[in-house]
Amino acid sequence: MTAGELLAASGLPGAEARALLAFASGATREALIAFPERVVAPEAAARFEALVERRRAGEPMAYLLGVQEFYRRPFCVTPAVLIPxxxxxxxxxxxxxxxRSIESPRVLELGTGSGCIAISLALERPDARVVAADASVEALAIARANAQRLDARVDFVASDWYAAIAGEFDAIVANPPYVAASDPHLADLRFEPLYALTDHGDGLGCLRTIVAGAPAHLARDGWLLVEHGYDQAAAVRALFERAGFDEVRTVRDAAGIERACTGRFV
Ligand SMILES: C[S@@+](CC[C@H](N)C(=O)[O-])C[C@H]1O[C@@H](n2cnc3c(N)ncnc32)[C@H](O)[C@@H]1O
Structure with missing residues (x-):
């Protein structure tokens, strides 16, 4: 079959179909647009059709292609890690x-997954000492491989939150599992690891542990920065305040949703 026939038969949106056919056949997306009449080798066509089937069953493009862009860089992903x-x-x-004003800052990321946050910080601030932790050894293997490929200096540690963390930090950053077990959106995320998405409770369990433990691991004037769910801003601010943080504020994302909480431990 020709590229054009395969793309049309897939029933997928054009950009997705072209990305999968490019991946399966080794052709560029531009070539697929410019030369739809080119015949695709049968093995490549079979690979493409298998990918189309998985996509139609709802599997995320990032898992099919094995890559997701984050902060302008490509991160390899597998179903062992959350898609950035x-x-x-x-x-x-x-x-x-x-x-910005701290020289050679010490940074800890908790729940690093693919490593996208820690690696981005290490590459943007080459003078930083970045430690990244996760409880999942599978995730840590992906994160280490991403750091190596992107040439980022990050120390990876297997740790249940702070359990294996030593030393103090100028900033602790975390995007923990914060979806409540009862949230119907979890069903839409069925291809991603459950341990990366939910605390199996009210959604605030991991945030409680991370916020409560932060003061013991922060240097004076150190920052805690966490991502949270769309309806958790007030609850997370209260956790920060109860743990003794100053300058506590909620920040909205580009879509206008309350998405992050930051505070300083003076
Ligand atoms: C929402 S994902 C975030 C991944 C990545 N930082 C990102 O932003 O794309 C949460 C991460 O926390 C990790 N995690 C879950 N429970 C943990 C625990 N008890 N200790 C450390 N990490 C944990 C998961 O393995 C997962 O990688």
Missing amino acids: RPETELLVELALDAL
Whole structure:
């Protein structure tokens, strides 16, 4: 079959179909647009059709292609890690802002997954000492491989939140699992690891642990920056205030949704 026939038969939106056919056949997306009459080798066509089937069953493009862009860089992903979300780039921006006046800052990321936050921070601030932790050894293997490929200096640690973390930090950053077990949106996220999405409770369980433990690991004037769910802003501010943080504020993402909380431990 020709590229044009395969793309049309897929029933997928054009951009998705072209990305999958490019991946399956090795052709560029531009070539697929310019030369739809070109015949696709049968093995490549079979690979493409298998990918189309998975996509039609709802599997995210990032898992099919094995890559997701974050903060302008490509991160390899597998179903062992959460797919980096564009709204999480806000956390990177906020951390870079908080660390602007600190020389050689010490940064801890909890729940690193693909490593996208820690690696972005390490590449944007090459003078920083970045430690990134996750409880999942599978996730840590992906994060380490991403750091190596992107040439980022990050120390990875297997840790249940702070359990294996030593030393103090100028900033602690975390995008923890914060979807409540009862949230119907979890069903739409069925291809991603449950341990990356939910605390199996009210959605605030991991945030409680991270906020309560932060003062013991922060240097004087150190920052805590966390991402949270669309309806958790007031509850997370209260956690920060109860733990003794100053300058507590909620920040909205590009879509106008209350998405992050930051505070300083004086
Ligand atoms: C929402 S994902 C965030 C991944 C990545 N930082 C990002 O923003 O794309 C949450 C991460 O927390 C990790 N995690 C879950 N429970 C943990 C725990 N008890 N200790 C450390 N990490 C944990 C998961 O493995 C997952 O990688």
